[in-house]
Amino acid sequence: MAKENNKPEIIDESGDKYKYGFVTDIAADTAPRGLSEDIIRLISAKKGEPEWLLERRLKAFEFWKTMSEPSWAKLTYDKINYQDLYYYSAPKQKAAPKSLEEVDPELLETYAKLGIPLKEQEALAGVVAVDAVFDSVSVATTYRAKLAEKGIIFCSISEAVKNHPELVQKYLGSVVPYTDNFFACLNSAVFTDGSFVYIPKGVKCPMELSTYFRINAKNTGQFERTLIIADEDSYVSYLEGCTAPQRDENQLHAAIVEIVILKNAEVKYSTVQNWYPGDKDGKGGVYNFVTKRAACRGENSKVSWTQVETGSAVTWKYPSCILQGDNSSGEFYSVAITNNRQQADTGTKMIHIGKNTTSKIISKGISAGRSNQTYRGLVKVSPGAGNARNYSQCDSLLIGDACGSHTVPYIENRNKTARLEHEATTSKISDEQLFYCLQRGIGAEEAVSLIVNGFCKEVMQHLPLEFAIEAAKLINISLEGSVG
């Protein structure tokens, strides 16, 4: 296996390190700044979309104009000027590449820097299939043929619109309607690309499906749209990993992930998010306003969200589960790390509708530097959700005394048979723990990362192995400089 020693480590004048802070120079095919009906028509035309999708986009745009940005989260950031953003940017390609050899070498090099060895992965006999998303357009898809044998569809959402319109039309917007919230509505109007997965009845996906997102072109809002459908008795594990090059201007990311799970099916969705968090003083960094939701529509359906959030300047994100089918279950495992001036308001919603539905929430928040973090969760039990059960555990770990951590659990219970448990702890890395490590020769930063990794273990063990290793590294990178 080739070594990846060529990953450059960017250190700027302020001494900040963001390993992935480089910019790829690819002639971008960019629409003018700002948002209007014309821009939406342009996006739709560029993508050769059918009329029904354009209509949906325009409807969403009309509705969006009547909405205002939510302000209930514990986040403060400069007002976003939505007319100052670019809404479409695609790397120029002559024709869609049929294999990796046809992909722009500079693009592939970018991925190599990010540690995504596509070629290696292809050689590594069917471990992970990558639908790599560069800015907004999918440029390389591997393993598609192998998956196709099983009837699995794994492609960009644009391709799905062309090749599987019946599935897209039926399910797109069925979990997150455009009226849902301000950012989801914006996404519904302007989304450029994302991933599409369909697992047919009775099929267990033989490999982990993986997509790497990356924001590249300057000042481009990134509006990913992901749709995953697990038909009856199927199973899939999906990985999403994110990195972005360093930028001075804040970059907006407002994605939607929708998951539909039918009878007896199971979906595992894992995310490692390390977008540029801004510098020590909070300058720059990605704004991450994401709507992720899974609908367990069938009996015995199951979903689990696992997320490791180390990046972004501002995070607004609540991967949720609608437990509609009887005996369906939802799980949410989360590690969120904030350092310097980062802010995160994240959590989940568990909506119990069907009978005997169960949900589990394990949230681990680590705050360092002058960062601020809020866990915000909702457990809702509808009148018909007999014997619903929820277990929630929210632990916060503070490093230093300038950071903040808040826990806001909401419970709405309309059924007497429900059993809901909630536990919450807040702790600090103690001087005793640190000294114990130092006394054994372990340096302070290594000690903190050891203690933090221990704190997160319950969540990390839900990640697929290779992802867990990457996530552990990211935790270390993001905590650098947190002990003085």
Add this chain to the structure above:
Amino acid sequence: MKTPILEIEDLCARVADKEIIKGFSLTINEGEVHAIMGPNGAGKSTLSYVLCGKPGYEVTSGKILFKGKNLLRMTPEERAREGMFLIMQYPVDIPGVPVTTFLKHAVNAVRKHQNLPELDTMEFIKLVREEGKKLGISNDMLKRPVNVGFSGGEKKRLETLQMAILKPRFAILDEADSGLDIDAMKVVADGVNAERNEHNALLVITHYQRLLNYIVPDFVHVFADGHIVKSGGKELATELEETGYAQFVKEK
């Protein structure tokens, strides 16, 4: 001619503006075992923390040479990597961090400092299992998080295991006021005795004489009011057991 490992000269140190160590001097040579005994609250544990560089323990005057080098200029982790080891009285819990993971980080930090190649996982696991077996530590215990839910005896076993693996030149056994039960005491004593050789040295800090039945010292020092008030051979410990510390405290 014996080679000194630790030379403490006229040491004064304080914690939170309170002077605890007042004019403390002691030289410990290779191959020697010293015991420091004294009344509770005399500052015995403070001495061990000062030697290990625990933050908050401030040296106001005096000097300490460790293997001829100025100890006071080293960070706590450098002291550990140079071979100073403290068997803690109350080892702290580290939730979620398995014993093996913790120990691997420690041993490789020390090896790196000594310009030795880092141990890979296979070599390390072999070593830790072998040493663990000698101390009655099961493979199962090695997988548990550091000190979490450990009994007093298990904590001491783990401390001794770490000592066996890190092979320090100078170890401090701090049992200043812990009511260690006999079994735990034997565990730690056997473990420590097994590590003794002519190149390392040991400092035992204790309130009770009984620990010294298991780890027999070459020298015993009575510590009161921040410094050594009397020194002698191992018989001094027995003497103290009969007479108590009152005579030294009165001297104030």
